[in-house]
Amino acid sequence: MSPSGSNGLSRRFVLGALAGLPALPGLFSATSPAEAQTATPLASWNDGPAKQAILDFIRATTDASSKSFVPPEERIATFDQDGTLWVEHPIYTQVVYCLDRVPAVVKEKPALAHVEPFKTVLTGDFEKIGKLSLHDFEAIAVATLTGMSVDDFAAEAKAWIDSAKDHRWKRLYTELTYQPMQEALSFFRANGYKTYIVTGGGQDFVRVYSERVYGVPPEQVVGSAVGTKYGYDKNGKPMLTKERKLLLNDDNAGKPEGIHLEIGRRPHAAFGNSTGDRQMLEYAKAGDGARLSMLVLHDDAKREYAYGPAQGLPDTKVGTFTQALYDEAKKDGWFVISMKDDWKRIFAFE
Amino acid sequence: MSPSGSNGLSRRFVLGALAGLPALPGLFSATSPAEAQTATPLASWNDGPAKQAILDFIRATTDASSKSFVPPEERIATFDQDGTLWVEHPIYTQVVYCLDRVPAVVKEKPALAHVEPFKTVLTGDFEKIGKLSLHDFEAIAVATLTGMSVDDFAAEAKAWIDSAKDHRWKRLYTELTYQPMQEALSFFRANGYKTYIVTGGGQDFVRVYSERVYGVPPEQVVGSAVGTKYGYDKNGKPMLTKERKLLLNDDNAGKPEGIHLEIGRRPHAAFGNSTGDRQMLEYAKAGDGARLSMLVLHDDAKREYAYGPAQGLPDTKVGTFTQALYDEAKKDGWFVISMKDDWKRIFAFE
Numbered sequence: 001m002s003p004s005g006s007n008g009l010s011r012r013f014v015l016g017a018l019a020g021l022p023a024l025p026g027l028f029s030a031t032s033p034a035e036a037q038t039a040t041p042l043a044s045w046n047d048g049p050a051k052q053a054i055l056d057f058i059r060a061t062t063d064a065s066s067k068s069f070v071p072p073e074e075r076i077a078t079f080d081q082d083g084t085l086w087v088e089h090p091i092y093t094q095v096v097y098c099l100d101r102v103p104a105v106v107k108e109k110p111a112l113a114h115v116e117p118f119k120t121v122l123t124g125d126f127e128k129i130g131k132l133s134l135h136d137f138e139a140i141a142v143a144t145l146t147g148m149s150v151d152d153f154a155a156e157a158k159a160w161i162d163s164a165k166d167h168r169w170k171r172l173y174t175e176l177t178y179q180p181m182q183e184a185l186s187f188f189r190a191n192g193y194k195t196y197i198v199t200g201g202g203q204d205f206v207r208v209y210s211e212r213v214y215g216v217p218p219e220q221v222v223g224s225a226v227g228t229k230y231g232y233d234k235n236g237k238p239m240l241t242k243e244r245k246l247l248l249n250d251d252n253a254g255k256p257e258g259i260h261l262e263i264g265r266r267p268h269a270a271f272g273n274s275t276g277d278r279q280m281l282e283y284a285k286a287g288d289g290a291r292l293s294m295l296v297l298h299d300d301a302k303r304e305y306a307y308g309p310a311q312g313l314p315d316t317k318v319g320t321f322t323q324a325l326y327d328e329a330k331k332d333g334w335f336v337i338s339m340k341d342d343w344k345r346i347f348a349f350e
Numbered sequence: 351m352s353p354s355g356s357n358g359l360s361r362r363f364v365l366g367a368l369a370g371l372p373a374l375p376g377l378f379s380a381t382s383p384a385e386a387q388t389a390t391p392l393a394s395w396n397d398g399p400a401k402q403a404i405l406d407f408i409r410a411t412t413d414a415s416s417k418s419f420v421p422p423e424e425r426i427a428t429f430d431q432d433g434t435l436w437v438e439h440p441i442y443t444q445v446v447y448c449l450d451r452v453p454a455v456v457k458e459k460p461a462l463a464h465v466e467p468f469k470t471v472l473t474g475d476f477e478k479i480g481k482l483s484l485h486d487f488e489a490i491a492v493a494t495l496t497g498m499s500v501d502d503f504a505a506e507a508k509a510w511i512d513s514a515k516d517h518r519w520k521r522l523y524t525e526l527t528y529q530p531m532q533e534a535l536s537f538f539r540a541n542g543y544k545t546y547i548v549t550g551g552g553q554d555f556v557r558v559y560s561e562r563v564y565g566v567p568p569e570q571v572v573g574s575a576v577g578t579k580y581g582y583d584k585n586g587k588p589m590l591t592k593e594r595k596l597l598l599n600d601d602n603a604g605k606p607e608g609i610h611l612e613i614g615r616r617p618h619a620a621f622g623n624s625t626g627d628r629q630m631l632e633y634a635k636a637g638d639g640a641r642l643s644m645l646v647l648h649d650d651a652k653r654e655y656a657y658g659p660a661q662g663l664p665d666t667k668v669g670t671f672t673q674a675l676y677d678e679a680k681k682d683g684w685f686v687i688s689m690k691d692d693w694k695r696i697f698a699f700e
Contacts, residue, residue, distance in 0.1 A: 225611055228611070230603035253580035260500055
């Protein structure tokens with residue numbers, strides 16, 4: 001663990017101990033029954049319909065006398081990452097990673113310095129970079145996320161995530177997780193649920209830090225994935241190389257498809273925050289018995305950000321929360337979590 | 351659980367209790383520390399290098415004072431299914447399933463009755479069926495494994511596996527698991543390992559019975575997989591349909607690739623029995639620290655089957671164990687398990 005990572009955890013440890021949180025993500029692989037019984041669950045949540053919905057769902061599915069009781073081995077809960085577990089605005093963290101990797105890629109292939117979009121990225125001019133096309137960003141993703149061994153990629157991503165800081169809070173990205181959602185993850189686990197991250201981001205990227213940051217082991221991260229190719233390095237040692245071929249686009253319909261591919265069970269609870277999570281939440285809610293689908297609404301401009309058409313605000317194209325999504329949530333019995341009203345605090349460092 | 355399934359488990363329960371086995375696959379999702387301490391591990395294994403290799407590996411990776419100690423969350427062991435955990439000879443169980451499904455498929459699409467290869471399959475003449483081409487079998491697989499919802503497929507496969515019996519022992523296929531390997535699965539789990547099945551067979555098929563039969567939950571089954579497509583049934587209920595597109599061919603190089611896709615960690619131990627497992631065993635063995643790669647050799651013509659070029663026997667094209675594989679095993683420090691010499695008994699019903 002890097003010094004910066006340790007600091008992040010130490011800070012959270014102190015705050016977590018003060019708040020009597022049910023589990024400290026990343027330090028323990030499981031929560032003991034004693035912790036589950038003595039802790040105050042969801043301490044950073046205000047009382048209200050969102051908190052109550054979680055408490056009711058857990059009671060309904062874990063009380064052996066409940067008609068909605070779910071056997072422990074079937075308890076699966078899935079969580080989107082960007083905008084649901086940590087900050088996604090104004091730009092997805094993994095996109096920052098890709099941009100930050102460009103100089104290293106150009107160092108290996110100097111000719112790229114004179115080729116777009118790499119030339120623009122190297123200027124460091126955020127205004128110009130923001131105007132690059134989707135096609136340009138795809139070229140950047142291919143150059144920075146494919147072609148290397150899976151081990152080299154993991155080492156590069158780990159070094160970055162252990163040191164890179166965001167521009168607003170000047171903190172490690174891994175500190176920008178939502179404390180109430182960390183408590184939700186812990187509360188689900190304390191009640192026998194396997195918690196999965198189901199992300200539109202790259203699963204190889206998220207798996208690098210998921211265990212330390214969320215207490216979610218790499219094998220419980222489902223995300224967008226390129227294919228890999230088995231081969232041997234120059235010493236004859238087996239290796240897997242990240243290919244250019246997209247195997248799973250784990251967004252929108254790709255989320256339930258990815259869940260079926262990598263989990264094979266329909267989740268009983270699912271959390272998201274944007275139209276990219278719609279199908280996952282529909283899929284979870286359509287199962288038998290008690291089901292919980294929840295959407296995080298970014299409506300706290302002061303403590304975090306407020307964005308999305310459902311609030312009459314501009315569509316930032318990052319974590320779009322449309323009126324249609326809001327309407328579907330209300331119609332289908334999903335719960336909308338107001339960051340402003342439902343969360344007592346947003347970050348552990350507050 | 352079906353009556354036949356219960357019978358199978360009851361029989362195993364009695365035998366298991368008599369033998370003091372560490373865990374009863376399928377009835378408990380985890381083994382308690384007490385069980386792990388009091389049980390005699392690997393009771394159906396004869397003393398010898400294979401059994402010793404497992405005992406040594408577990409000690410080296412779970413003893414906190416060992417230099418090869420592996421933290422609990424990193425303990426992953428992968429097991430091929432056909433020929434490693436249960437009988438694969440003379441024909442893979444899932445192929446029997448596909449053939450058995452043909453009449454139901456033809457009932458839905460009567461025109462197929464007059465089209466090859468379905469016409470031949472409907473004759474029930476095993477000699478003729480055995481002469482069908484690989485292309486014919488692919489057509490049968492497409493007709494019986496794709497086009498339906500994932501829920502319909504699971505229901506069909508479950509009904510079949512709960513009642514279909516093999517031709518030699520006249521027993522449910524799920525009774526034809528190898529008792530020593532069941533004990534190996536339990537022993538690994540009792541020592542904190544997550545056990546995964548990594549099969550060339552269809553993961554949707556194996557997931558139907560993996561928990562009950564092996565104590566391996568569906569989310570810990572990696573196998574060949576077609577893509578699914580998210581959509582809605584006529585009542586607007588979300589559904590996933592099995593598509594004709596092969597997403598993961600989980601055999602040969604596809605095994606480490608599938609492991610990376612669905613697990614994201616390199617296994618510390620891997621078990622197989624054929625050239626289709628070669629890359630998985632290489633991949634496991636190439637990691638740092640203590641690693642265990644083992645191959646089951648089918649050399650017991652009396653109690654099970656003997657086949658494969660490494661023994662100077664014909665290549666049956668099912669679970670091929672070549673001389674080259676044997677040589678690689680010896681060279682790279684893998685262990686070969688002789689069913690004849692290393693296993694005291696092969697099936698729980700013996």
